[in-house]
Amino acid sequence: MSKPIPVPVIDSGDSASIDVASTAPTTPDASWSSSPVLRADIDRRIESLNIEFDSLQTPSTPPTNHADGPILGWSYLAQPVKNICCVGAGYVGGPTAAVMAFQNPNIRVTVVDRDERRIRRWNSKHLPIHEPGLGDIVRIARDGSREISFTNTPVGSRANDGSDTASSSESEPASDGHHFRMTVVPSRQPNLIFSTEVTKCISEADIILIAVNTPTKSRGIGAGRATDMTAFEAVTSVVAQHARPGAIIVEKSTVPCRTAELVRETMELHRPGVHFEVLSNPEFLAAGTAVQDLLQPDRILIGSLTSESSRRAAETLATVYAAWVPRSRILTTNIWSSELSKLVANSMLAQRISSINSISAICEKTGAEVDEVAASIGRDPRIGNKFLKAGIGFGGSCFKKDILSLSYLAESLGLEEVGEYWRQVIKMNEYQRDRFSRRVITCLNNTLVAKKITLLGYAFKANTSDTRESPALEIIKTLLEENPREIAIYDPCCNPVVTRNEIKILLRDQAALQDDGGPIVVYSNAYEACAASHAILITTEFDEFRNKKRLETPKGLPGITFGSNKSLDPRPFKRIEPSETDILSLHKFLLHKNRCSGVGSDPLQRYIEEPACAEDCPDCGLMEKDASVSSKGNPNNEYRPGPGERLDWSKIASMMKTPKWVFDGKGIMDPKAMAKLGIRLESVGRRSSTFHELVVRYHTWIDEE
Template sequence: MRAESRPIPYRCPHIQASVVDLNAERIAAWNDPDLSKLPFYEPGLAALVDRARGRSLHFSTEVDAAIAAADMVSLSVNTPTKTKGVGAGQASDLRWIEASARQVAACAQGHTIVVEKSTLPVRTAEVVQTILSAAQAADGKTFAVLSNPEFLAEGTAIADLEAPDRVLIGGVDPVAIEALVAIYGQWVPAERILRTNLWSSELSKLTANAFLAQRISSINSIAALCEATGADVQEVARAIGTDSRLGSKFLKAGPVFGGSCFQKDILNLVYLCGHYGLHEVAAYWQQVVVLNTWQQHLIARLVVNRLFGTVTGKRIAVLGFAFKADTNDTRETPAIRICRDLLEEGAQLAIFDPKVGVEQIAADLGVEALVGSEGEVVWQPAADPCAAVCGADAVLLLTEWQQFRQLDWPTLAAEMRQPAWLFDARAVADAAAARAAGLRVWVVGEGEGR
């Protein structure tokens, strides 16, 4: 079997997988002998690519040829939230899914299984099937459409690939379903491969992301209450996390959820509920997004308030810019809004993230110049935490990188302008060591002085 797909693990060496993209620069990076230049960072990814690239895994810009040669084609394209037109700000923009389906319809040969990998609104498969059916009627080609929503989380994607909680495969053609089951069955236990209809598969991924995001917003709302009442959000989370009805995942208070999926999928869910006249349900899920944004503004306001009501001209060290540890992805990262709020207040930011590049930070902040109109530093990259805190009035920790759990606070505090603060929005730093070094400390869900 030949397949155009995302990288298939080394467990299926008999399958020739071709990853194709119109972006030549990105494909060149995938093919670069220097594995540190892969387009994105993910623990374990470089080793997997090194093991399979050139053998069973290939990267190319020859999209049409790859489709023509494939028995199975996975549509793994971006589905951002629409910025204009009907459903702007909520509905998914499906232009790339439609374009991909049309390209498959034009280039495929014989019988082709088309797999939806992108997170899509329910009944998108109907659109794909309609486009493919037109080609099928005209050219004698045949197609089967499956839904196999992505189950990998950034930061743990390779581990998730090796041992997924579950794999969803939705469709109406049992032969096509079993063909995809056979691939996953090379390493995934049979009981973890769930067969559903197309619509259930599409909606399950959307709903799972919405539920997880809702938990994050819920625990952040409780974190605010903990600070006001003297409770400890980590103790509350541990208590409710041991309840078998709830579980312990996604009960970590922080600077809200980010990444490419959660907000986009919730807004899409809001749109779908409104489309079907379920306005109260739409309002419920919309509030999850509202609370997410509120938490980001809350953290920025807290920094301003603790620094005597103004941050104008003050240097603030920002540790972490990725939306979570073990990825260089900054899509919807809370750091963007928090940093923009602080820049609006006149702060001068020194930003360090071990994997996010300077160009990406500049693009996300939308601040072209590092130096303002009056010669002041607006923001600057830092080579390491020590360089970031030099002369700073505060440290703001926004990503839970492992190295931030082991910072040398006596050394860092000595480089800061006193009185100085640590604002730990991830509750991962050694707060006791920071206080012992002379810093005032705020920890999300705990407040000060615990």
């Protein structure tokens, strides 16, 4: 065995990890092992393999049409899976592994990362990622559960008076009808492990998922566009040295097309003559709905070669997902198509956002309303209504870097016009964000001096604490140049102490925080953040901020949507033995039903007590510090809205400075309701109104009522 190669800290995408950017070459001209284009002799080797996806026609081989889905009827080809190792405990690896373990109680799923702080948080009650429903999944898979029993009868039926309770004792005798029986769910043992023992866990795994961060390079050749493969290459080297023969290596990270050949080359370099299969299995998760996307995916994409061993590996991975995903949604493709599909999917979604944002600029000049335009064109079945919500632009770790990667890939292949086309999507996104900032400054008489500006929302998207590439941060940078008295920030999902530390790191070239002499103050209370404010900017579409009905309802489990205030009893279950998804649906329903009755977060009494934190737990210290900071600004212990509760805009209006400005960057505010409160509302995609016009509209609305 060759001498182990030193491995840097694995960056799995946590925004709190600030690492020195790599200058390792990732361009085709600079490295023989880089993506998207590899050296010519590799291409000749691939051609020599005669990989033709329609050439396997013998009865002993699986179906060859990848578009038809998985290898239906060929599940006997699958290898038994007892142990899965996911390398990378970030926004992709953590939730993905948690759901895999939750849905496959008989498979041991281990998540490894060299970041001890992140692993410690996964093993505590302070999860490093905020995602609705993630805590419920982790607690069952990581800690195990008690035996429980409940009636298979909806609330309100004659066999259930609404006081549905669960017990860990033996069930009651069953009634004659299936619906009225007591359903018993046995206890389960923990099968989700978080560890820093990277090499040990890799060596024990049947399937190894690589889910480390692949950001955009910030230095060297291709800086600002090419994908930085440093962490991915480092992990691949470790996997190559320590994986057991026959292990299946799976790309979960978003990587440039043809990266699978890099993985194969690395495995051959370190372990010549040892057989491994390499698959592509990109994730299609959206921040804020990641758990729902994993529990009810639109599709599971598995890319492989067409050799029998490669197809057998694809079927093995498919059986893991088949524990809860319908087989019709598990699709197999050419491995290169799978790698490219993720980049194209994100790029086309971002393209739709930039397209409707470009129309919003026209609407503001003409008097058209972008919501009405979007509703109209969204009725066209050829277009559809998804991702046609105008706003201040897209953020997050995926869209921008994936578009840049796709653009760089095109130009590396000599397709300059294609690369320029996709770069325009990013330019439009930046234009939309900057246009919003300029609109704020213009409406406030081109000066922010001695004024307080409040931002509601710091994360790039609702129901997540992910702040990577958040439009709010760029808006803050623009506002800082205008020398305001205070920039107040409130976000219901972001820990204020963590946000302060992050801002201090990201804006290290200037004194930004109030403690350092700057104007930025991060609050844990929305009303405190809005008090005495000259203008409020809505920069994240949290439901807490809304004053009008939500038009779209996100998908969720049967009977429940994570983060929703409405739920339906999922019973009676069709199965005599309910699945984990069924039990989770019932848990969410009872949690909502008993929210105000003091039942707590475990209505089924299924949880085992979480691991206790050490006395010097830094996360507990953060919570205590945040409580201390909040109490100083709230000496009377006034009521604060809880998660998911709407803000009282009449209360906010009474505390604002006159004239009262609200700038709606997400299209979630009702202008009529704002006008009644004496608030001037400026929205993306709606023409600005003079104060006289607002008064006329207000009286017109009053007359209509």
